[in-house]
Amino acid sequence: MPRPPELSARAVGLKPSLTLAIGAQAKALQQAGRDICSLSAGEPDFDTPDFIVEATRQALRDGITRYGPAAGDPELRAAVAEKLSSGNGIAITPEQVLITNGGKQAIYNLFQVLLNPDDEVLLPAPYWLSYPEMAALAGAKVKLIPTQAEEGFRLDLAAVEAAISPRSRLLLLNSPGNPTGRVMKRQELEDVAELVRRHPQLLVMSDEIYEFLLAEGEQHHSFAAIAPDLADRCFTVNGFAKGWAMTGWRLGYLAGHQDVIKAAAALQSQSTSNVCSFAQRGALAAIQGPRACVSAMAESYNRRRQLLTEGLQAIEGITLVEPRGAFYAFPQLPESAGGSMDFCSRALEQAGLAVVPGLAFGNDRCIRLSCAVSRETIRDGLSRLTQLLDET
Structure with missing residues (x-):
C-alpha cells in the first residue's frame, strides 16, 4: 500500500475543534440508540428570525447570487x-x-x-x-x-x-x-x-x-x-x-x-x-431590523442560565464562578473527579452525558456546560452529573 503524502508541519500540529468533535460523537451515539443528554452545544437552539430569512429569500428572488x-x-x-x-x-x-x-x-x-x-x-x-x-x-x-x-x-x-x-x-x-x-x-x-x-x-x-x-x-x-x-x-x-x-x-x-x-x-x-x-x-x-427577537432569546438564556447555575451550586464539591453572559457555565470539579478529559469520557460512557473538558480551554479542573438547550435537558444533565460525581 503506497504511503500517504507527507503533511506539512503546521498540519501535523493542528488540533481539531474538541467541541465540534464531542457534539458529533454525542449525535452519533444518539443515532445508534443511546440515551444521550448533551450539554455541549455551542450554538443557539432557536431558529433564525423570520424577517432575516425573508430578506434572504428576497435577495435570491432579486438575483443577488453573483x-x-x-x-x-x-x-x-x-x-x-x-x-x-x-x-x-x-x-x-x-x-x-x-x-x-x-x-x-x-x-x-x-x-x-x-x-x-x-x-x-x-x-x-x-x-x-x-x-x-x-x-x-x-x-x-x-x-x-x-x-x-x-x-x-x-x-x-x-x-x-x-x-x-x-x-x-x-x-x-x-x-x-x-x-x-x-x-x-x-x-x-x-x-x-x-x-x-x-x-x-x-x-x-x-x-x-x-x-x-x-x-x-x-x-x-x-x-x-x-x-x-x-x-x-x-x-x-x-x-x-x-x-x-x-x-x-x-x-x-x-x-x-x-x-x-x-x-x-x-x-x-x-x-x-x-x-x-x-x-x-x-x-x-x-x-x-428590530431587536425584540434578540432580547427575547437573551431573556430565555437568562432563565436557563440561572437554572443551570443554581443546579451546579447545589452539587457538593463544585466551585462555580457564576456566569453572567453567553450561554455557558464552567464549573471546577472536585479533585477526586480527576482530569477533565477522563471525566468527560466517563460521563459520556457511563452516564450518557456530553460535556466539554476544560483542558480544551486551558483548565483541566473544569468542564464546560451549555444552557442553549431545553430546561428539561438542563435538569436531566444536572441529575446525571450529580449521580456521576456521587459515584466518583
Missing part, C-alpha cells in the same frame, strides 16, 4: 460601521470593516496579517479553544495568563505585565467570555487600557460575539470605546451567529485600522473571496 466585493457588501459594511459607532461607541468608517465567513475567519485573518513567526500572543486562560490553534497557524507563540476559579477568573494585570516581552504583539480579550460566561466590568477594561498604553508595541483584539447575551443588570463595554486614544491598536471581532441565531450562515466581521482591514481583505480575496452574497442581505436585515 460574486461580490471580497471585503463585503458595501451596504452591510456601512451598517456594521453605523452599529459600532452608535451602538458600541466605537468611531469607525465602512472602510474599517471587513465582512467574514463567521467570527472565526475574522480572527484567523487578523492573526495572519498581524503576526510574524515568534511573535507572542498574550492569552488569558480559560480561553476559547480556537485562539491558540489560529495563533500557531500564523507562526506565533502563545503566552498563557492563567486565571483561577477561586478568584472569579479575574484577569491579573500584574501577571499580564510580567508576561510582556519585546516580542509581545497581541493581547486577546473575550467578554462575555467563552467558556466562563464572565463579563468584564468597565473599570477592569479601563485598567487594561492603562497597561496597553505603557507598551506601545502591544495591540488588542476584543472578541465580542456574545455582546447581546447578558444577565439582568450586566452591561457590555467594547474595549475600543473604553480607550478611543488606542483606536489604531484595537481590533473588534463580532458577528451574527449568537445574537441572531445565525450560526450556519457564517457571517462575522472585523473592525479596526483601515490598513489592517485592507490587508485582511486582500488575504480573504485569495482564500475564500466574498461571504455568500444573498446571506449578507440577511445580515443587513438583522443589523438594521
Whole structure:
C-alpha cells in the first residue's frame, strides 16, 4: 500500500475543534440508540428570525447570487460601521470593516496579517479553544495568563505585565467570555487600557460575539470605546451567529485600522473571496431590523442560565464562578473527579452525558456546560452529573 503524502508541519500540529468533535460523537451515539443528554452545544437552539430569512429569500428572488466585493457588501459594511459607532461607541468608517465567513475567519485573518513567526500572543486562560490553534497557524507563540476559579477568573494585570516581552504583539480579550460566561466590568477594561498604553508595541483584539447575551443588570463595554486614544491598536471581532441565531450562515466581521482591514481583505480575496452574497442581505436585515427577537432569546438564556447555575451550586464539591453572559457555565470539579478529559469520557460512557473538558480551554479542573438547550435537558444533565460525581 503506497504511503500517504507527507503533511506539512503546521498540519501535523493542528488540533481539531474538541467541541465540534464531542457534539458529533454525542449525535452519533444518539443515532445508534443511546440515551444521550448533551450539554455541549455551542450554538443557539432557536431558529433564525423570520424577517432575516425573508430578506434572504428576497435577495435570491432579486438575483443577488453573483460574486461580490471580497471585503463585503458595501451596504452591510456601512451598517456594521453605523452599529459600532452608535451602538458600541466605537468611531469607525465602512472602510474599517471587513465582512467574514463567521467570527472565526475574522480572527484567523487578523492573526495572519498581524503576526510574524515568534511573535507572542498574550492569552488569558480559560480561553476559547480556537485562539491558540489560529495563533500557531500564523507562526506565533502563545503566552498563557492563567486565571483561577477561586478568584472569579479575574484577569491579573500584574501577571499580564510580567508576561510582556519585546516580542509581545497581541493581547486577546473575550467578554462575555467563552467558556466562563464572565463579563468584564468597565473599570477592569479601563485598567487594561492603562497597561496597553505603557507598551506601545502591544495591540488588542476584543472578541465580542456574545455582546447581546447578558444577565439582568450586566452591561457590555467594547474595549475600543473604553480607550478611543488606542483606536489604531484595537481590533473588534463580532458577528451574527449568537445574537441572531445565525450560526450556519457564517457571517462575522472585523473592525479596526483601515490598513489592517485592507490587508485582511486582500488575504480573504485569495482564500475564500466574498461571504455568500444573498446571506449578507440577511445580515443587513438583522443589523438594521428590530431587536425584540434578540432580547427575547437573551431573556430565555437568562432563565436557563440561572437554572443551570443554581443546579451546579447545589452539587457538593463544585466551585462555580457564576456566569453572567453567553450561554455557558464552567464549573471546577472536585479533585477526586480527576482530569477533565477522563471525566468527560466517563460521563459520556457511563452516564450518557456530553460535556466539554476544560483542558480544551486551558483548565483541566473544569468542564464546560451549555444552557442553549431545553430546561428539561438542563435538569436531566444536572441529575446525571450529580449521580456521576456521587459515584466518583
